[in-house]
Amino acid sequence: MRKTLVAANWKMNGSREFAGEFFKALDLSGVSADVAFCPPFPYLSVVADLLKQVGHQGVALGAQNVSERDAGAFTGEVSAAMLKDFDARYVIVGHSERRSLYGESSELVARKYVAVRQAGLMPILCVGETLEEREASRALEVIGSQLNAVSELAGEDCWHGAVVAYEPVWAIGTGKTATPEQAQEVHEFIRKRLGAAGEQAQILYGGSVKSANAASLFAQPDIDGALVGGASLDAGEFAGICRAA
Numbered sequence: 001m002r003k004t005l006v007a008a009n010w011k012m013n014g015s016r017e018f019a020g021e022f023f024k025a026l027d028l029s030g031v032s033a034d035v036a037f038c039p040p041f042p043y044l045s046v047v048a049d050l051l052k053q054v055g056h057q058g059v060a061l062g063a064q065n066v067s068e069r070d071a072g073a074f075t076g077e078v079s080a081a082m083l084k085d086f087d088a089r090y091v092i093v094g095h096s097e098r099r100s101l102y103g104e105s106s107e108l109v110a111r112k113y114v115a116v117r118q119a120g121l122m123p124i125l126c127v128g129e130t131l132e133e134r135e136a137s138r139a140l141e142v143i144g145s146q147l148n149a150v151s152e153l154a155g156e157d158c159w160h161g162a163v164v165a166y167e168p169v170w171a172i173g174t175g176k177t178a179t180p181e182q183a184q185e186v187h188e189f190i191r192k193r194l195g196a197a198g199e200q201a202q203i204l205y206g207g208s209v210k211s212a213n214a215a216s217l218f219a220q221p222d223i224d225g226a227l228v229g230g231a232s233l234d235a236g237e238f239a240g241i242c243r244a245a
Ligand code: PEP
Pocket: 009, 167, 171, 172, 173, 174, 175, 206, 207, 208, 209, 227, 228, 229, 230, 231
């Protein structure tokens, strides 16, 4: 039986005060899913402290980005070992905003994936197609090649215990959600692509998930949770998604 995971991606939002208020308001009673919070880098230690007060066993800290390198003269970068030092368990890699706005190639994403695993952390590997690619019936081909870039560098063993987030680019922050059937088709494809490791892998859906649409997505057999952007900034809304998982 796979455990469900709901991960909050705060993106470049929040403040010290916001974090305090958010966790004061957060009520995870009745939640059985694992829950992760990925705040901006400066708030990792603030959120790490606040997580100690959350009365839920399965809460963890995550980061939104990482360097593919270990250490050295790389101004502005943060290594996976540093994130581990702050008790992070997860690191988002390959988010579409990093691919499109910061030019991260699938090869760079693969190197980040490897760096995170080598540090003993778990990448949340984001994959997904643009609207243009979906309309050209290329969604599965694009996602397949994003996955291949990782296994070409790291070998097929890299999927052991993996967390992959299917995030259709056209659904991120747009209010448009993939239908449960559209999402299920891609999740099933990803699970098969991961081979023997697929059965245990957690495959999350991301793209305008809200408490109102979460249950129908989570009812799909291959959807094991969610990566949540906008709705993760509202403690009540986010708890509602976690409760549906
Ligand atoms: C995301 O950025 O990972 C995301 C899914 O955003 P949103 O929930 O706002 O669509």
